[in-house]
Amino acid sequence: MITETKREITYLEAVREALVQEMRTDKEVFLIGEDVGTYGGAFGVSKGMLEEFGPERVRDTPISEAAIAGAATGAALMGMRPVMEVMFMDFLTISTNQLVNAAAKMRFMFGGKCSIPMVIRAPSGSGTGAAAQHSQSLEAWFVNVPGIKVVAPSTPYDAKGLLIAAIRDNNPVLFMEHKLLYRMKGPVPEEPYSIPLKSADVKREGRDLTIVAYSIMVPRALEAAEKLTAEGIDVEVVDPRSLKPLDEETIVRSVSKTGRVLIAHEAPRTGGFGGELAAMVAESEAFDYLDVPIRRLAGRDVPIPYNRTLERAAVPQVEDIVAAARALAQEGK
């Protein structure tokens, strides 16, 4: 899927580039959120954008997450393509009525006679020492709401292509940006391109087992896979990239080939998206190819703690993936 390019930029720059390029070509696209203007966004994503597009289209707001979500929803209903930035994914709890009861439902509830083309950019995940209220991964909540799409890119290339696709999509798209990925560098073509939302990507091919991982778990799974090579274990890593809609086919094909699957995510295990992935595999033709039961490696069922050691221990790290993958590869042999 990756086009040839020599230029490397960070995940954060890739997000910004997608925003800037779409705003240059479509005047209906605008960015709205807390401190996105002069400040440049809490993580610096929109740095420099105020200067290019002005305060109307790079719109600073009061600290009012419900009204920000409503502003995006209403503008989308009117045919604009707002991109709302929530400072931390955790704060979507305050926007939820607008997103879940309005944005997601208006099209269906009004008989298919309108559409809500908007993007909700949400910095997610732990690992920054920000503790319980600034570190969550709430994708499972939104995946369970018909009417919203959920995207979670793991590389700079995917971040740009998926954000452009999300902005051009005619539905509300929750776009998760993992805070630890912001500084990751990778090849990104300068020209605008979009990656279809329902397209998983095989990030690494392997024979012995499949790891299905998204967001921060992809680089961790790839690192784990490298370590396991030395032990003669050949790991395939599949990144669904969008959780909803989900490219089931690519996952099923991989699991059918390897016969073993480990599902990894950062969000707490109970009710997490891993359960959905596991059920999907179990209900698919891949079930007949499974040599051993499906395994999940997820965040522990705790709020994200502050202490560095506790925080690391709350979500899967590279060594946890290595251990779980090794055990899975050896199981039944």
Place this chain on the structure above:
Amino acid sequence: MTVITPEVDNVSAPGRHRLLDELPREKLGWMLQRMCEIRYFEEKAEDLYIRGLVHGTMHLSIGMEAGSVGSVATLRPEDLIIHHHRGHGHTIAKGADLTIMMAEFLGRETGYCRGRGGSMHIADIPGGNLGATGVVGGGIPTAVGIGLALQMHRSEQILLSYFGDGATNEGEFHESLNMASTWKLPVVFICDNNQYGMSMHMSKVMNIKKISERAASYGIPGVTVDGNDVLAVYEAVLAADERARSGQGPSLVDCLTYRWRGHSKSDRNLYRTAQEIEEWKHKCPIKRFKNVLVEGGAMTRDEVEGIDQAAKTAVDHAAEEALTFPEPSPENMEDEVYAP
């Protein structure tokens, strides 16, 4: 239980109302006809519900017809509204086709929302009715976005955003009025103040006498009007429209009124007295407007009763026709959730 005497800022002066001269006769007739259609429509819907033909529940605005009609009457055809679960009045006032609307109540494929929304979620997007939300206050933040799009498109259109008294206790109300005021959005916020959030009288859930007092904290004008006086509502909303249209920003118009029926179909009216309900029935906005028209010499008694009868006939026909429409099919529902 005490009977509350509500306070209003604006009441029509005694004697002949100046709007009887300023508004065209056709407009006055249109206002009366819409008020009567709302009344008959809701009575018909209630009857169909009792007969088991309408599913679910409904929130009737009988007794509140002056608020929706008096406000929508100020609009230009291209202007917009967004409203709430007790929204039949706004929908009819904005020009809904009674048959398509009744079809929605009956859950039919030809209804406004193809039977997916029902009484609580009627929208007519091409007609400028951007829909009703069933979550109290939930339409107010969306109104900010609609107003923002109008402003960014340099449109001359304005939006009326309706909600009830209970909604003004929601955080979304605060966030939205503050944001709309800060950005001077072309929105008029209208409180359909029937004094009760389900069972709770406003005096038990807010420590102010008038909801319009809340406007002060957003730096916008706020006025409480007699919401049973369609001409008083018209005057107050027209002033707010002009402010919105000229780029000066939003206003809050609090229309004090009363719902004769319970909150929804399960309400046994345990929180108010029969006497209170009867007193408000004597303040019927439709009877009152008819008297204003006749006593002011704008129309004869026969003319107003003729309009009333025409509204009843229109509703009866709408219900008859809507009952013949097809039910939707449950197949392929998933295909309608996302836009292509």
